Every structure is written in structure tokens, then in C-alpha cells.
Amino acid sequence: MKKLYKPILFVSAIACSTSLFTACRNTGKPTEEKVTVVQKDSLTDYVANRLPIYERVKLSTNLNQLSVNDRKILPLLIQAAEIMDELYWKQAYPQRDSLLATIKDEKTREFVNINYGPWDRLNNDKPFVAGVGNKPEGASFYPYGTTKEEIEKAELTDKYGAYSVVKKDSLGKFITVPYHVLFASELQRASSLLKQAALIAEDAGLKKYLNLRADALVTDKFTASDYAWLDMKTNGLDIIIGPIENYEDKLFNARTSYEAYVLIKDKEWSKRLAKYVKLLPELQKNLPVPAKYKTETPGTDSELNAYDVVYYAGDCNAGSKTIAVNLPNDEKIQQEKGTRRSQLKNAMQAKFDKILLPISRELIDADQQQYIKFDAFFANVMFHEVAHGLGIKKTITGKGFVREALKEQYSWLEEGKADILGLYMVTGLLKKGELQGDIKSYYTTFMAGILRSVRFGVSEAHGKANMQCFNYFAEKGAFERTSKGTYKVNFEKFASAMNELSAFIITLQGNGDKAAVEKTQKEKAVIPATLQQDLDRLTRKNIPVDVVFEQGVDVLGVK
Template identity: 60%
Template sequence: MKKLLLLIPALYLMSSCGTTSVSQSNQVPVNVDKYTSFTLTTDLSQLSANERKMLPYLMKAADIMNELFWYEAYGKKNALLDYLKGDAKKFAEINYGPWDRLAGNKSFVKGISDKPLGANFYPTNMTKEEFEAANLKDGNSLYTFVRRDLEGNLYTIPYHVMFEPEVKMAADYLRQAARYADDPGLKNYLLKRADAFLTDEYYESDLAWMDMKDNGIDIVIGPIETYEDALYGQKAAHEAYILVKDKEWSKRLEKYADFLPELQKNLPVNAKYKQETPGSDSDLNAYDVIYYAGDCNAGSKTIAINLPNDEQVQLEKGTRRLQLKNAMQAKFDKILVPISNELVTPEQRKHVKFDAFFANTMFHEVAHGLGIKNTVNDKGSVREALKEHASALEEGKADILGLYMVNQLLKKGELEGDIKDYMVTFMAGIFRSVRFGASSAHGKANMIRFNFFKEKNAFTQKADGTYQVNFDQMEVAMNELSELILELQGNGDYEGVEELVNTKGIIPADLQADLQRLNDAGIPVDVVFNQGMQYLK
């Protein structure tokens, strides 16, 4: 019986949602040029000799996250890539499957349907009613797959069992890297993270990661975000970032986390929706990212991180906010500025600035720590109550409260600049992000905000097709949307959020026409990376 149980994971590795055979004649034309390339590098002279020795081991561990995410997203990677040719193959590698992540996860391979909401975390023929009726042990766990046994019954299998050889190898690479860790906090984190891979128990390693303060090199690795599970929003997907701290920029940022308790108290919402106190150990740092793998490397690329996601860790320790400065600069120069030249009214283009883009992105991550993590009416955590809509609403909250924080800190004299810079750059950022499509959590959040702002006259589209920010109305809309989102989260109002997503989380025809102008102008949608040891100097 033990042998049979061990064989079942291997059988499912060979039979997943994306194993339809395809030939070159079945390939739909793709536009690889919607991505522009950028080389990830940093000045290695700022690292110690031992830190440089760690990098190959960390990259090998990250490469394993790549393979695990391919399975979570699609299934049989090699079966797909062996059939595809040319641009279609390259496009599949960018998207980790046969679905265009920047076009609503539509299939670009004939014979393969559009992406299942549950990716490869669940059987594709499973209904929500069947899953809920099964009442599976650990069915709602972040770290289990749902599968069918030979009789067709649903059961769960933990990640560390499904991926046993791979996670053992990843753990070994982290332990080898830990041998060269000069910083005790980094060494402790790597060893605890290695142990967590073998058990799917990440709490202790999350605490260890929060306790790191002086390390020059960092790695975010493991099953982390739940965006890939669009069915329930509860299965975490594997990813990795390898990072080198920008100590000069980090020094400029360190003071802002201290304002979290005061900003929480002043949120524009009833007191019961801000009764939680943000963790006191939250910190902000800027990094050069030198390696992406897995979930964060699929389709649109992350430029800032706010972790851990564990609500218990957040309440105890807060979170760490990591700004990926080099990747952010690439998106600003290659994408945001050209978008602004097309869609922002000429008189306001002078307000589109990198420092404002950096701050808006940074305070988005800080704002994840504001508001409430548990409902006020005993519906459990916000994530549990809002299910598949939790991620979209949380991203919307972070976006709008990030701008709220900028406005408050400017008024206090704690942030430099003109609110017009931040607001116009924020508006341009909506156009950049909404091009990722309205199917993702970030895409829905952007569309809700765009449509809400439009209703509140926060911007005006002029006769020449460009957009002008109306600054006073923007501030009013910012406060009203903040209040709405915080109340929906605090009440665990699933039906209210669903209505908001269905009515405002869509791209209207006039905006779609504007986005097509950007495509016609040849402005890329996102970036792909040249990365690895060969690009580091």
C-alpha cells in the first residue's frame, strides 16, 4: 500500500491540465515584442567573498522553484515545449504555459483551452460544489494539491510529498549556501527555510526572515503568493528572488515604517476597521534584484515585495518591504515614460518622475500593513472570508492607501516633492498596470480604481485623447475608495466585493481603445530578464 501511495504523485505529474499534444501548425501567432529585455546585474564588489560564493547555490535552489511552478501552473512542461517552435516556444517560456498572461490567460495554442481558474492545483473537471462537499482534510491549506484517486474521489497531497525529490534538493542548496553566510540572521533563515521545504511548515522561517537586519544578500524563496489559484485564491505557488541590498537607498527609506501606527489611526474609515496595530518590526529596504524564478517571473514582473503573508507573523512582527530598484527603473524608463507621452496631457507630463514612481510603489507595499487582517464580525480572516476575491481587493487597498500615505506624509513634511508628481505618476501607473489584463488580482484592482476615479471625476479625458488629473477630485476619490475597500474587508463582505469586481473590475471599450494606441505605438507591456552569473559584474 505504501508503494501505491508513493506512485500516485508521479502519475499526476504525468497527467495534468496542460498535456494536450500540439503541433507547429496549431500555434496561434504571438507577439513576443510586447516584452522588452533588461539585464539584471549589480556591483558584486559590495558583497563579501563569502556572499559571492553563496550566489551559485541560491540560483540552483531558485531554478528548482522554476520547475515546481511550471507544474503548478501547467503540468508537463517538456511535453509542451518540445512541440512548440520559434516565437510560440519563447512565449510559452515567458508565460509558463500556453496561455497569454497579459491577455486574460487566453490560449495561444489551438487544441488547448483557456487557462483553468485553478491552474494545476485542482482537477480541471472538479466543481466548487464537489470540492466543498468533499470537506477534505487540509483542502484549504496553502500547501496541498487536490487530486482524484483511482476511483475518482478527491483527496489532498502535501507539496513536500508531491515534490519530495525536488524540495530535498532545494533544501540541500540552501544549506550549502548557509555555510558561507557571514550574517547570523541570514544563516539562521536559510537553515530554517531548508527545513520548511521538507514539512510545509513555514512559520518559523518567516519569523527568521523578519529578524534579518544586516544582511547584504537576500533570497525570497518557497511557495508564497496565491494569485495563481484563481479558483479559491488559497494555493501558494513557488517562486524565488535573489537580491543585493542597495544600502544608500535603504538608509533613505528606513524611517517610513515608523509612521505606520500613526497612519493606521488616521485612516479615513470608522475606528472598528482600524483597530489592529501594525507590527513594530516592519522595515523598508531597496535592492538590486539579480534573479527571478517561478511565479514572480511569469508574465508581468514584480517590482516590489511585501512579505510574509502569514497574518500571525504580520501581527507579531509586521512585514518587510523590499523595493526592487533596478527592475523598477527599467519599467519606468522603457514603459511608463513612453505611456505618459501618449496618454498624459502635455501640460502634466513634467509631473511623471521616477522618485514619485518609486515612492508610489514603495508605499503600496507599506500599505499592505494598514487596515485589518481579521474581520470585525467573526467571519475569520479577510483572506478566508473573501476567498478568490481577497487578493484583488487587497491589491486595490494597497494601491489606494499607498497614495493616501504619500499625501499624509507630504502634509507632515516627512516626504519631499509635489503631490501633483505623485498623482500624475499614479495615474500613468494605472495605464501601465492595466495592460497586464483584468484577469489578474492586480488587473482587477487597477480597473476598479480607474472606473471609480472616472465616476468621481478624478480625471478628465481631453479632446486629443490624453488624460488630465483633477487634483482636488483625486484626493476626494482616494479617501472614498479607501473607506469602501476597508469596510468591505472588515465586514468580510464577499457579495459586496463580488459586485464591485463584476461592475468595476472590467476594461471599458474607450479605455481598451486607448490601450490599443499604446500597442500601435510599439510600447512594450512588460520586461523579460537576461539573468544569471554570466551577467553579474
């Protein structure tokens, strides 16, 4: 197996180098003695400046709501999640241990762990370890140095498979290896832990799901467990586990990464949210697009739930932390049965308190800061996830599912669709009296949310989506930047820009026009200089960009 990256040794502070590290110079004195001038390592400085963008948050919840058996299950689920974390490292940066062994600076080691590798995920994947080069678009899913064209021309039965990697055999020919073969040992351990948890589980739905998911991990056949997960209704504990999202595969947006969330359901909040999924078909009919783009009927046989998350692992823990989940990703299941939208309430509250409020005080117009509300933030995030079920899943041009037609351009545009259709849903539900509050709160908090998310950088799907929205709204006059360097929402133009952007994105998806989406990304998913200056102000004010969790059995007080 060819290694993806060669670990690069950090240069000693007293060594000569022509790189960004230390420098030695001759004083010009007529003596054999040379004077060494020790300079600070500029990459170490970079890390020292970037590390504070993460605010440390203890991830905990009230465990008194759990039964005795559920408390016994919880450590088993966390152990299984920890294995997903190890597998994600193998996908994102397989040489973790050899890399960390070369790094003496503790802050750099910590930053590597936060980013699951030597690239700053919230700064367009900028390398922060000397010599590693740019991040490969294909991570470790494809042989290092392989181009898209080589894969496209190769004769592979599982060319764009979600659960396999592409390798070269001894003759240099491309082959695919299934995850359950490549990671057999780790997956068997995780499967056994889920089976143990299933033996203890009292809830019938949870027991069935854990057994089926355990089987799925060692076969890469996830459909049955996805259906069982959607069928769970009365469980208090939950775990989302497996290879799920394809953000890490920037070559084709095809191959999935391992992750896990260990969740405790907030049954009272979940009960309050249940009614909204039933309104999807009516909202679909009223989308601001021609009829041919909204003929699909969203599935409604699923739930909208609120949880406290007690453990993040793998993909969802890398860089920016996920605060809401819409699964499963299988379009056929989505059309037939729908999805479950999981709102991670405690993580959401932490981001609101530690990040969104401070951003708003700095960048939102003083007269509109009164409209920044947690309930509006929660709703905007929630309806973002619900809105994944709206719109169009299959192209109207015969190009198959939108995901297949758009390939690596799919994820960022889909996130943009969910952002804007989530706001469209809020607007519609307020008019119908199905949602309470002031539209000004939802729109102003949405604007603040854009300013929060664009700090993730445009190398990440959500960052691209938010930049598209920012630039589109700016063109339509939906907000203005005041002479004080703050942003002020124009509520009437905000609503019309929302409808126009909704139509624009759904049309792009329905046409399956990959070239048009690429053009849109290049034109709209960019950060203007003025906005970058404003974002830099947030950094100078030491306002965090995201959070990093203290988590695990010790934090929770379980064994």
C-alpha cells in the same frame, strides 16, 4: 495521475484544417489535382504581434559591494531559485516539455516560456496554442474538471491548505497531498543548496534564516523561517524562496505557488527608507473610515528595504514582473511583528524608463508630463507595499480573517487597497513634512501607473485592482480624458476620490462580504471601450507592456 491538459500538435502549413490554422480549397477545375492555398497560422501571427510587448532587460548590479564569501553564496542561491522555477512549471503547466516538443515556431516557444504555459497572462489568459482550451481556474492544484462545489462538499482535512494539492485516489475519492511529499526530490535538492550557502554565510542572521528555510522547504512549516527572515538586519544578500503567493489558484485563492527572488541589498537606500514603517500606527488612526474598521495596530518591528534583484524564478517571473514585495503573508505574523517591504530598485527603474515614460508621453496631458518622476514612481510603489500593513486583517462580522472570508476575491481587492492606501500615505506624509516633493508629481505619476498596470488585463489581481481605481476615479471626476485623447488629473478631486475609495475598500474587507466584493468586481474591474482604444494606441506605438529578463550566473559573471 490524470493529466491536466493534452498537448496539441501544431498543424502543418500544408495540411487541411477547418480550424484557425491552414485551409485547403478545391479550385473547381475538372482535374484530380487540388491546389493548396497556404495561409498564415493566425495564432502564430497573434504570438508574433504579442511577443514585442516584452522589452528585454539585462538583470545585473554592481557586485563589488559583496564580500568574497557572499560571491561564493550567490551561485548557490541562484541554483536553488532555478529549482523553484521548475516547480512552478509543474504547478502552472505540468506538460511543458511535451507541449514545447510539438511547437516548431520559435516565437511561440519563447512566448510559452514567458507565460509558463500556452495562455497569454497579460491578455486575460487568452490561449495562443491551438486546442488547449481555456486556462483551468485551479491550475494543477485540483483534478482537472473539478468544480468549486465538488471541493466545498468534499470531506478533506486540508481542503483549503496553502501547501498541498487535491487529487483523487484509486477509488475516485478526493485526497490531499502535501507539497513536501509531492515534490520531495526537488525540494531536497533546494534545501541542500541553502544548507551549503548557510555554511559559507558570515552574517549570523542570514546563516540562521538559510538553515531554517532549508528545513521549511522539506516540511512545509515556514513560520520559524519567516520570523528569522524578518529578524535579519545586517545581511547584504537575501533570498525569498518557497511557495508564497496564491494568485495562480483562481478557484479558491488558497494554494500557493513556488517562486524565488535572489537579492542584493542597497544599504544606503534602505537606511533612507527605514523611518516610514514607524509611522504606520499614526497613519492607521487617521484612516478615513469609522473607528470600528481601524482598531488593529500595524506591526512596526520590520524593515523597509531597497534591493537590486539579480534573479527571478517561478510565480514572480510569470507574465508581469514583480517590482516590490510585502511579506510574509501570514496574518498572525503581520499582526504580531509586521512585514518586510522589499523594493526591487533596478527592476523598478527598468519599468520606469522602458514603459512608464513612453506611456506618459502618449497618454498624459502635455501640461502635466513634467510631473512624471522616478522618485514619485518609486514612492508610490513603495507605499503600496507598506499600505498592505494598514487597514483591517480580521473582519468585524465574525467571519475570521479577511483572506478566509473573501477567498478567491481576496487578492485583487487587497491589491486595490494597497494601491489607494499607498497614495493616502504619500498624501499624509507630504503634509507632515516626512516626505519631499510636489503632490502633483505623485498624483500624476500614480495616474500614469494605472495606465501602465491596466495593460496587464483583468484576469490578474493587479489589473483588476487598477481597473477598479480607474473606473472609480473616473466617476468622481478625478481625471478627464481630453479631446486629444490624453488624461489630465484634477488634483483636488483626485484627493477626495482617494479617501472615498479607501473607505469603500476597507469597509468591504471589514465586513467580509464576499457577495458585495464579487458585485464590485463585475461592475468596476472592467476595461471601458474608450480606454481599450487608448491602450491599443500604445501597442501600435510599440510601447512594451512589461519586461523579460536576461539573468543568471553568466549575466552576473559569477560561477
